[in-house]
Amino acid sequence: MPGVEILANEINTILRGRFYQPVSDSAAALFAALAALAVIILLGLAQGKYEAMKQIGVLAGLLALILFGSYFVFAYGFIVPPLVPVLASFIVAAPLALLRRSLSASVYLDERIAELLAAERRLFTNGRKRLSPDSNRLRLDTGEELESPTNFPTDKFYLPRGLEWKSDALGFLSRDLINRAVFVDSALRSIEDVLLIGDRDGQIIFANRSARRIFNLPERKLLGRNIFEQLNEAENKIADSTEEAEETLAQLTIDQNSIEREITVGKNDSRSFVLRMAAVVGRNENDAGETLGIIATLSDITQHRELQKTKNDVIALVTHELRTPLTAIQGMSEVLTEHAVEPESQRKMLLTINTEAKRLASMINEYLDITRLEAGAQAINFAPIVVESLLERILLMLEPLAAKREIKIVHCYLLNHTTVSADAERLAQMLTNIVGNAIKYSPPHTSITIETRASGGMLEIIVADEGFGISAEQLPRIFEKFYRAPQRQTTETTGTGLGLALAREIAELHGGYISAESEPNKGSTFTVHLPLAPENREISRPS
Numbered sequence: 001m002p003g004v005e006i007l008a009n010e011i012n013t014i015l016r017g018r019f020y021q022p023v024s025d026s027a028a029a030l031f032a033a034l035a036a037l038a039v040i041i042l043l044g045l046a047q048g049k050y051e052a053m054k055q056i057g058v059l060a061g062l063l064a065l066i067l068f069g070s071y072f073v074f075a076y077g078f079i080v081p082p083l084v085p086v087l088a089s090f091i092v093a094a095p096l097a098l099l100r101r102s103l104s105a106s107v108y109l110d111e112r113i114a115e116l117l118a119a120e121r122r123l124f125t126n127g128r129k130r131l132s133p134d135s136n137r138l139r140l141d142t143g144e145e146l147e148s149p150t151n152f153p154t155d156k157f158y159l160p161r162g163l164e165w166k167s168d169a170l171g172f173l174s175r176d177l178i179n180r181a182v183f184v185d186s187a188l189r190s191i192e193d194v195l196l197i198g199d200r201d202g203q204i205i206f207a208n209r210s211a212r213r214i215f216n217l218p219e220r221k222l223l224g225r226n227i228f229e230q231l232n233e234a235e236n237k238i239a240d241s242t243e244e245a246e247e248t249l250a251q252l253t254i255d256q257n258s259i260e261r262e263i264t265v266g267k268n269d270s271r272s273f274v275l276r277m278a279a280v281v282g283r284n285e286n287d288a289g290e291t292l293g294i295i296a297t298l299s300d301i302t303q304h305r306e307l308q309k310t311k312n313d314v315i316a317l318v319t320h321e322l323r324t325p326l327t328a329i330q331g332m333s334e335v336l337t338e339h340a341v342e343p344e345s346q347r348k349m350l351l352t353i354n355t356e357a358k359r360l361a362s363m364i365n366e367y368l369d370i371t372r373l374e375a376g377a378q379a380i381n382f383a384p385i386v387v388e389s390l391l392e393r394i395l396l397m398l399e400p401l402a403a404k405r406e407i408k409i410v411h412c413y414l415l416n417h418t419t420v421s422a423d424a425e426r427l428a429q430m431l432t433n434i435v436g437n438a439i440k441y442s443p444p445h446t447s448i449t450i451e452t453r454a455s456g457g458m459l460e461i462i463v464a465d466e467g468f469g470i471s472a473e474q475l476p477r478i479f480e481k482f483y484r485a486p487q488r489q490t491t492e493t494t495g496t497g498l499g500l501a502l503a504r505e506i507a508e509l510h511g512g513y514i515s516a517e518s519e520p521n522k523g524s525t526f527t528v529h530l531p532l533a534p535e536n537r538e539i540s541r542p543s
């Protein structure tokens with residue numbers, strides 16, 4: 001280009017005033033500060049999910065903005081941008097902001113570690129290791145000790161711990177807390193009582209081993225069920241109305257009242273339990289006093305109940321049953337010693353004393369027999385017994401008694417040589433009581449039929465009399481201990497009220513039972529059902 005043209009262009013530029021203008025120092029400083037501020041603010045905002053990507057994106061975007069902005073103002077605005085100070089500020093601010101963020105994250109982590117440490121000290125130990133409350137040292141599994149910070153979490157000038165310390169402490173604490181949680185879980189599962197834990201709505205979230213055994217359900221079937229429905233079902237109760245269940249739930253969760261009542265679980269082999277329900281109440285700062293769920297325990301009191309019943313029986317025996325014969329003995333012996341009594345009356349009185357003393361003795365013996373059998377303290381000696389022979393042996397003793405009352409005993413053995421596995425002595429005791437009753441409770445000139453037959457794998461020994469009979473109201477009670485049908489308690493039919501109770505216990509111990517049918521003034525039929533020994537099962541098959 002010729003020199004004159006260059007000069008003309010210069011003059012033109014001067015005349016039009018188109019110059020590149022440098023920014024002032026203060027404006028450059030302002031832009032640099034703005035860049036640093038943008039870095040801090042944008043990095044502060046780039047948090048949460050994909051944090052690293054967001055941060056890189058934010059920094060790259062900001063750098064691109066600075067570069068493009070500078071180019072733009074240079075090319076079109078005729079301004080020389082303060083690129084160097086702005087870039088220097090960007091480069092210094094970015095790592096500093098990142099450092100600040102990582103420091104606050106580090107302090108946050110230390111605070112969480114402090115919380116875990118506090119929990120570690122307060123929660124149940126797993127029985128193996130425990131952080132001593134006055135020590136600030138965490139003992140790691142390796143045996144190494146870490147000193148725990150004492151000045152966090154609220155100290156103003158707190159300098160966070162290094163990453164290695166944190167990862168060690170976190171590793172130790174999480175392992176330790178998991179161990180403890182597992183230990184508590186195992187401890188709850190091992191509780192002998194039934195333990196059910198429900199959430200606030202009453203849905204089962206935990207059931208221990210005993211619960212699975214008593215309800216006869218696997219854990220997966222129990223979990224998620226409604227606790228009240230489960231208890232109702234176990235009790236065989238027609239389900240309570242929903243309102244009733246809701247009312248109980250509210251009583252537990254809102255009023256935080258506890259509930260205690262007795263329930264019976266199971267149909268045939270029923271057991272008694274005390275059911276206790278209460279609210280699980282939070283004790284952390286954030287949930288102190290709040291209901292977190294409900295807890296139900298069932299404690300087995302069956303044995304306790306049975307003991308109580310035995311105790312009551314003993315009291316009844318001593319207070320009522322033993323007193324009657326004792327009073328007779330006492331009264332008559334007093335008369336005999338203090339007064340002159342005619343020889344005939346004297347003989348009668350002595351006879352009564354003897355009868356009553358015998359009654360007293362048999363009452364005590366029978367009662368002891370029953371309690372021993374019930375408690376399983378009396379060994380049963382099972383052996384093959386030929387029933388017909390046993391019956392003959394008993395009748396040999398009882399027939400004279402029947403003959404005395406002019407009662408005929410008819411033997412009618414449909415089977416012959418039937419064997420059952422039984423304790424001969426106990427079986428004889430049972431049959432003597434039943435046949436003895438038939439004689440005792442029958443008027444003269446009647447007959448008693450004794451029959452044996454087989455039905456459905458069971459042997460039936462039927463003793464039918466034509467005696468006084470038992471009324472329909474009294475019939476269900478005759479197997480109770482000490483129960484005697486009232487109208488027949490004459491001296492002629494002395495008894496203890498224990499014979500049938502003992503007979504029933506013996507039948508049950510042999511895997512059988514006794515049934516009774518009766519019609520007043522027509523007669524009674526007692527049937528003993530016993531399992532047949534396997535070798536004569538075929539005789540019981542219907543032909």
Ligand code: ADP
Pocket residue numbers: 433437438439441465467468469470478479483484485486488494495496497498499500501524
């Ligand atoms: P007890 O010592 O009074 O005979 P049990 O337990 O043997 O006691 O019988 C209970 C009651 O059942 C008797 O008191 C009697 O009233 C009634 N009982 C039992 N067997 C007969 C029978 N064969 N006929 C009428 N009543 C009977």
